[in-house]
Amino acid sequence: MKIVKANAGALTNFEVLDFLNSRGASKDTTRVIAPIAISEYKVYDYLLETAASTQTRESVNKFADKCKDFKVAKAEILNIINLRPSSKVDLAPIIEMPDKEKGETRTIDTDGILELVKDLLPPLPTTDETSEDNDEEETENGEQS
Amino acid sequence: MFYLSELEHSLRVPPHLLNLPLEDAIKSVLQNVFLDKVLVDLGLCVSVYDIKSIEGGIVLPGDGAATYKVVFRIVVFRPFVGEVIAAKFKESDTNGLRLTLGFFEDIYVPVPLIPTPNRCEPDPYNRKQMRWVWVFEGQEYIIDDSCQIKFRVEGISYPSVPIERAEDAKPFAPMVITGNIDDDGLGLVSWWDSFDELE
Numbered sequence: 001m002k003i004v005k006a007n008a009g010a011l012t013n014f015e016v017l018d019f020l021n022s023r024g025a026s027k028d029t030t031r032v033i034a035p036i037a038i039s040e041y042k043v044y045d046y047l048l049e050t051a052a053s054t055q056t057r058e059s060v061n062k063f064a065d066k067c068k069d070f071k072v073a074k075a076e077i078l079n080i081i082n083l084r085p086s087s088k089v090d091l092a093p094i095i096e097m098p099d100k101e102k103g104e105t106r107t108i109d110t111d112g113i114l115e116l117v118k119d120l121l122p123p124l125p126t127t128d129e130t131s132e133d134n135d136e137e138e139t140e141n142g143e144q145s
Numbered sequence: 146m147f148y149l150s151e152l153e154h155s156l157r158v159p160p161h162l163l164n165l166p167l168e169d170a171i172k173s174v175l176q177n178v179f180l181d182k183v184l185v186d187l188g189l190c191v192s193v194y195d196i197k198s199i200e201g202g203i204v205l206p207g208d209g210a211a212t213y214k215v216v217f218r219i220v221v222f223r224p225f226v227g228e229v230i231a232a233k234f235k236e237s238d239t240n241g242l243r244l245t246l247g248f249f250e251d252i253y254v255p256v257p258l259i260p261t262p263n264r265c266e267p268d269p270y271n272r273k274q275m276r277w278v279w280v281f282e283g284q285e286y287i288i289d290d291s292c293q294i295k296f297r298v299e300g301i302s303y304p305s306v307p308i309e310r311a312e313d314a315k316p317f318a319p320m321v322i323t324g325n326i327d328d329d330g331l332g333l334v335s336w337w338d339s340f341d342e343l344e
Contacts (some may be wrong), residue, residue: 005151006187008218016147016220020192039181042248043191043222050231078146079228083295089337093297093330094229 010075013052013082014060020044051084054122063120070113080113084121088114146224149194150187153216154178155201160210168196171215179219183319185303188223189249222249224298224322229331232324234290238275239265244294244324251318254296258325259288260332279332286336293334296324 011019025036025044036044047053060081067077076095085091091110156178162170172193179190200214224230232244232252241259244252260279268276279286288294300323307317326332 001184002153003150003184003187004153004216008149008151011147011149011220013147016191019194019220023192037176037180037192039248040192046247075146075225075228082146083229083231087337089330091330093295093328096227 010078012060012078013047013050014055014057016043017047017052018057020047050082051121051124052082054124055081059120059122063116066116066120067113070109072108072113080117081121084117084124085114086117086123146222146228147191148188148221148223149218150221151197151216151218153214155212155214157208157210157212167199171196171199171213175215175217175219183303184221185319188221189320191220191222191248194218194220224301226298226300228298229295230298230324231293231295231334234288234294236274237268237277237288242277242288242294242326244296249320249322251320252296252322252324254324254326258299258323258327260327286333288333291333291335294326295331295334296326297328297331299323299325 020036020040020043023036025041027048063081064077067080072080072095079094080091083090083094085094088110091114095108095110095113097108154175156171156174158167158170158174162173165173175193175196179193181190183189195218197216197218202211202213204211230246232246235243235245235250237243239256240253241256242254243250244254246252259277260281262281263277263279265275265277268274277288279288302321302323303319304317304321306319307314310317330337
């Protein structure tokens with residue numbers, strides 16, 4: 001075995017989940033039909049419990065685009081997408097704050113980032129079951145009319 | 146964090162896979178070889194992403210199978226230092242905590258990286274375990290499995306396979322993550338629920 005390129009691109013949790021979905025992984029408990037290994041299902045189960053399960057490709061791309069204005073590193077953007085911080089204290093450990101003692105003058109607009117998260121990334125699945133139910137009802141009504 | 150890595154590998158496609166299209170056959174061999182394995186300095190292989198090229202198909206003398214040279218991409222789990230990950234509690238003892246992601250269970254939080262002042266006491270619910278308690282402003286915060294625990298990656302190591310094994314040694318782990326939960330916003334998620342503003 002030879003490593004051609006150790007890093008051929010980073011993936012967000014969402015992209016990995018999307019990839020496993022495209023291979024046929026599902027929440028279905030039988031899990032026999034799809035050609036997915038048990039170890040892959042373990043990753044899948046983990047990802048379903050993260051914010052990745054409610055994200056869409058458009059929202060993630062848009063978020064990554066807009067985040068570039070905030071002077072945060074690419075790895076930090078990926079980390080924000082994966083964790084979806086909803087408050088300042090959630091965001092604080094992810095982002096490396098400018099060190100004033102070293103004379104860094106860069107400032108990070110944490111409120112702006114949190115605003116963007118709120119606008120573009122849907123909340124975690126556990127806290128938002130009620131609104132999902134509403135969505136389903138709405139589509140059902142739409143089909144009937 | 147997951148990454149794509151590009152690898153090249155020579156592999157033998159056994160004859161019982163000849164009924165499959167070549168790409169499917171190779172993919173299934175690759176999955177058997179790499180899935181759920183740790184490659185040193187590369188991380189834990191999660192899934193074969195795609196196959197970029199297949200070369201060869203030579204039959205070695207005395208062998209009943211074709212050998213191909215394949216270039217493919219694989220999804221690996223390799224957190225970077227400084228990344229924050231939400232994990233679940235697995236166990237704790239006097240040396241610190243052990244956390245799990247479900248698919249990866251070798252995350253350790255050593256004692257110096259647990260918020261201080263803290264103390265270690267016998268777990269009243271589980272006689273085999275010790276539990277850690279963080280004492281902050283008179284409040285006691287118990288570290289247990291009640292909710293998710295966020296940690297920051299301090300380091301990743303790939304220990305080499307030991308030649309001799311002590312009888313009471315822990316099972317060998319090819320990739321070990323050291324985690325830190327001693328910072329604002331880290332540790333049990335419930336600690337920070339009612340804490341909106343950082344001072």
